[in-house]
Amino acid sequence: xxxEPRDAPRGRHLLVVDDDDRIRELLKEYLARAGFRVTTAxxxxxxxxxxxxxxxxxxxxxxxxxxxxGFSLTRWLREAGGPSARTPVLMLTARGLAEDxxxxxxxxxxxxxxxxxxxxxxxxxxxxxxxxxxxRPANGAVLLGRCSFDPERGELVCDGQPVRLxxxxxxxxxxxxxxxxxxxxxxELAHDSVDPSGRAVDVQVTRLRRKIEPDPKxxxxxxxxxxxxxxxAPD
Numbered sequence: 001x002x003x004e005p006r007d008a009p010r011g012r013h014l015l016v017v018d019d020d021d022r023i024r025e026l027l028k029e030y031l032a033r034a035g036f037r038v039t040t041a042x043x044x045x046x047x048x049x050x051x052x053x054x055x056x057x058x059x060x061x062x063x064x065x066x067x068x069x070g071f072s073l074t075r076w077l078r079e080a081g082g083p084s085a086r087t088p089v090l091m092l093t094a095r096g097l098a099e100d101x102x103x104x105x106x107x108x109x110x111x112x113x114x115x116x117x118x119x120x121x122x123x124x125x126x127x128x129x130x131x132x133x134x135x136r137p138a139n140g141a142v143l144l145g146r147c148s149f150d151p152e153r154g155e156l157v158c159d160g161q162p163v164r165l166x167x168x169x170x171x172x173x174x175x176x177x178x179x180x181x182x183x184x185x186x187x188e189l190a191h192d193s194v195d196p197s198g199r200a201v202d203v204q205v206t207r208l209r210r211k212i213e214p215d216p217k218x219x220x221x222x223x224x225x226x227x228x229x230x231x232x233a234p235d
Contacts, residue, residue, distance in 0.1 A: 012057035012130060013037040017047045017073065018092070019065040027060070030119050031126075044068025044076075051077065056087050058129060060122075061109075063093035063100065071107055078108040088129045092117075142177045143235040144221045147212045151177045156211065163211050172204050176222070176232035186229035205230055 014036050018024040021042070028038045039054065041047040043065055051059070059077070061070035070091050078085055091104045094115040101112045110129045113122060141148040147158040154170035156163040165173070176184060189201045205224075209216040223231045 013039065013055065014126070015039050015041065015047065015050060015054075015056045015059040017041045017043070017060065017065070017070070018062040019043055020062070023062075027122075031123070034123055036126075044073045047073060048076065051080075051084055051087070055084070058088045058090065058126060060090045060092060060126075063091055063104070071103060074104065074107045074109055088132075090122075090125060090129060142180065142232070144212050144232075145214065145235065147221075149173050149177060149212075158212065165211075166204075166207075168200070169204050169208055172201065173208065173232070176230060177234070180232050180234050183225040183228045183231040189229060201230075 014031055016024060016027050016031070016038060017040070018027070019042055024040050024042065028040050031038045039050060039056070041050055044067055047059075047061075050056075061073050063070035070093070074089050074091070077087060077089065088110045089108065090111045090113060091109045092113050092115060093100055093104075104112050110132070111125050113125060140152065141150045147156060147163070149156050151174045154165065154167075154174060156165050156170075156173070172189060175189060186201060205222060206216075209219050209222050212221055213219050221233055223233055225231055
């Protein structure tokens with residue numbers, strides 16, 4: 001197997017966990033040729049020891065392993081706390097059942113790939129996950145294109161520069177950020193404003209769009225749902 005050079009970031013450290021010695025070594029060889037640092041483990045116990053002492057940019061877990069399976073290992077990782085709990089996970093399985101994919105994603109896996117697979121597809125999926133993870137802020141901020149909003153601090157940053165928000169604007173963004181991609185009733189949003197009719201909310205939305213949207217007249221992130229209210233659609 002050979003891997004062609006790509007534009008995706010290299011030098012990232014991957015953990016590959018698979019009980020099949022042949023598959024584990026093939027994956028290590030292929031991913032190393034693609035420019036990744038690769039550490040391997042033959043099972044859950046060894047993987048846990050490694051993840052307690054080393055930082056990984058992504059983990060590849062086989063689902064069907066004797067002892068601790070990939071589902072259990074993913075659950076442990078997500079519940080471990082600390083920076084390691086945010087490590088992206090790609091799950092591999094010889095079973096292509098929809099129930100397995102759903103279970104893996106429910107436990108916090110970032111993607112799922114059924115065996116047998118083309119090494120090229122594995123590489124593309126890893127690169128896609130790493131690109132998403134690279135844009136994911138560690139402090140819980142919400143990404144809005146060139147901007148990010150920190151709900152805890154009520155701070156908006158666009159193009160690396162802080163953008164002033166009024167208390168009402170910060171409160172509105174904070175409320176919408178609590179339920180991203182879900183519409184919030186306009187009257188509910190108006191409860192915390194000076195105008196229960198909702199007109200004040202409309203004014204705040206207009207002002208926020210001027211601050212966060214590339215084109216305020218065609219909003220991408222702060223959307224209107226006619227007859228319902230507003231919705232925040234972060235990256």
